[in-house]
Amino acid sequence: MSLMRRGAITCAEQTSIREVAQIMMVNRIRYCVVVNQSHEVVGIISARSILKAFGKELDQTKAKDILLPYTISITPSTPLKEAIELMGKKKIEHLVVVSERLGSKAVLGILHASDIIIHLAKG
Amino acid sequence: MVRVCDLMHRGVIYCYPLDSAREVAKIMATNQIRAVVVVDETGEVWGLISIMELLGLYGQELEKIKAEEIMKPYKIEVDPQLPIESAIALMKRKKIDQLIIIDPHAGPKRPVGILTSFDIVQYMSGLQVGHYESQLKMKD
Numbered sequence: 023m024s025l026m027r028r029g030a031i032t033c034a035e036q037t038s039i040r041e042v043a044q045i046m047m048v049n050r051i052r053y054c055v056v057v058n059q060s061h062e063v064v065g066i067i068s069a070r071s072i073l074k075a076f077g078k079e080l081d082q083t084k085a086k087d088i089l090l091p092y093t094i095s096i097t098p099s100t101p102l103k104e105a106i107e108l109m110g111k112k113k114i115e116h117l118v119v120v121s122e123r124l125g126s127k128a129v130l131g132i133l134h135a136s137d138i139i140i141h142l143a144k145g
Numbered sequence: 146m147v148r149v150c151d152l153m154h155r156g157v158i159y160c161y162p163l164d165s166a167r168e169v170a171k172i173m174a175t176n177q178i179r180a181v182v183v184v185d186e187t188g189e190v191w192g193l194i195s196i197m198e199l200l201g202l203y204g205q206e207l208e209k210i211k212a213e214e215i216m217k218p219y220k221i222e223v224d225p226q227l228p229i230e231s232a233i234a235l236m237k238r239k240k241i242d243q244l245i246i247i248d249p250h251a252g253p254k255r256p257v258g259i260l261t262s263f264d265i266v267q268y269m270s271g272l273q274v275g276h277y278e279s280q281l282k283m284k285d
Contacts, residue, residue, distance in 0.1 A: 039269075040269070040271065043266045043267075043269045043270035043271075044270045046263075046266050046270070047266065047270045048272075052262075052263055052266075069242070069261075069263050069265070072262075072265070072266045072269060073233060073236060073262045073265045073266070073269075074237055075269075076230075076233045076237075076269060080269060103203065106200055106203045109197075110197065110200060110201050113197065115179075115196060115197070135179075135196045135197070135200055136173075136179065136196060138200060138203070139170050139173050139174050139196060139199055139200070140174040142167075142170045142202070143170040143173070143174040143175075145167060145207070
């Protein structure tokens with residue numbers, strides 16, 4: 023999984039949606055990983071999740087209210103083809119890469135569709 | 146009232162229907178974008194190729210696949226003067242991440258810009274483009 027970005031931009035479950043949007047803007051990313059106090063992944067918020075929240079009270083609504091629950095993840099040893107198939111099947115652009123230790127939810131990095139496109143462009 | 150033209154990116158990054166999928170991937174990678182507009186020789190919109198369409202081609206010979214084979218026909222025409230709330234509602238309803246903006250004064254199917262979900266995130270964040278760090282510091 024050499025294409026994965028090591029580390030991830032995260033926010034807490036109690037972070038407001040406005041702050042999540044600001045985190046995305048400042049870091050120029052389209053996702054934010056939501057972690058709990060033990061730094062375990064709880065879910066992920068995408069640009070579309072933020073868009074869906076338009077009309078809600080942005081400072082009162084919390085990350086935990088709009089996140090996509092953590093159910094899909096890969097490990098560093100997942101074959102790239104398998105990861106791409108997972109993205110296509112679930113229609114998601116980023117996969118959370120977690121530790122291979124059984125049951126671990128510690129975030130190691132992110133595999134993003136745009137990094138795969140760069141790989142495809144090189145041929 | 147905030148309108149689409151206040152938030153959209155002016156101009157579109159495009160390819161032609163007969164360009165190969167490899168070229169489309171290069172356009173996407175070079176410009177760091179997630180969708181490429183397909184236009185014909187006269188500049189009219191034919192369709193849109195998103196990052197997910199290209200991802201599905203992994204493992205195939207990209208030189209042999211043409212843009213017109215993988216594009217999704219684009220039928221939603223959005224006026225630059227549309228209120229942003231209506232544009233957001235449209236994106237939510239159609240489950241799409243980008244809207245091609247067509248100016249009726251520029252001619253039929255002439256793209257003048259693109260509005261993405263990331264532009265909406267920026268709008269909702271309340272931050273202006275650039276100088277994010279100084280803006281955040283000013284808040285404190």
